[in-house]
Amino acid sequence: MNCGPVKLFKSGMKRVFFLSAVLCFFGVISCRPGLASNLNVDHWSAVDAADAPVHFAELKTAGLILNFYSPTCGPCIQEIPALNAYYRETQKRNMQMYMALEQNPSAHGLTPAADASPAQIRGLIRDRMKQDIARYKIEIPFVIMDSSFKVSTIAVGSPDGLITGTPETLLFRTNPLSLDYNFVGPISAAPDEKTAVKDVRFIFALKKLDELSSAQTAY
Numbered sequence: 001m002n003c004g005p006v007k008l009f010k011s012g013m014k015r016v017f018f019l020s021a022v023l024c025f026f027g028v029i030s031c032r033p034g035l036a037s038n039l040n041v042d043h044w045s046a047v048d049a050a051d052a053p054v055h056f057a058e059l060k061t062a063g064l065i066l067n068f069y070s071p072t073c074g075p076c077i078q079e080i081p082a083l084n085a086y087y088r089e090t091q092k093r094n095m096q097m098y099m100a101l102e103q104n105p106s107a108h109g110l111t112p113a114a115d116a117s118p119a120q121i122r123g124l125i126r127d128r129m130k131q132d133i134a135r136y137k138i139e140i141p142f143v144i145m146d147s148s149f150k151v152s153t154i155a156v157g158s159p160d161g162l163i164t165g166t167p168e169t170l171l172f173r174t175n176p177l178s179l180d181y182n183f184v185g186p187i188s189a190a191p192d193e194k195t196a197v198k199d200v201r202f203i204f205a206l207k208k209l210d211e212l213s214s215a216q217t218a219y
Helices: 005-032 074-078 080-092 118-136 201-216
Strands: 045-047 053-055 064-068 096-101 142-145 168-173 180-185
Touching: 064 080, 064 142, 074 080, 080 201, 096 118, 118 142, 168 201, 180 201
Parallel strands: 064 096, 096 142
Antiparallel strands: 045 053, 045 142, 064 168, 168 180
């Protein structure tokens, strides 16, 4: 029986698998995100409660945490007890945490005058946020993102596709600014802090803080 064609076929298939593996390996290496900034987050900027500019890429803290919030978002409000507890944990680790709001009045249930300036729009959002701070006893400082930032359902990988909804909490390495982890949805929807800190999701979020702190120290 002539086995020559079979041997040639098997030999050819081995070469194909080998080449495929090599290409796959180099493909992964070339696409793997490093410590360089990603998805344009190094260009993100905002203003704080006093309308002073905040440039995230210039922060020298051990990490940056951004929680994307909207006053019209029910889960965002449910998350506040857990966020207050989480904020205190970030302070222990020398990290900066903000609640971040899109500079889009309609996303916050606001209707400014047609000729409202960006400063006036920010003022409306700021006043609305201060109501929530008083009502829900929010401890975390807030920022209003630059008008170029959008919460969008565009596919991840687009500059406008990183944050697809609220709430969402992002953990960043600093120096350079680089996304380390993101939580979609509340880190805990428990009704009070005592319950929230025992939530497995909250405990996992604390673990990610420690991992971020360790990574920053090692780097």
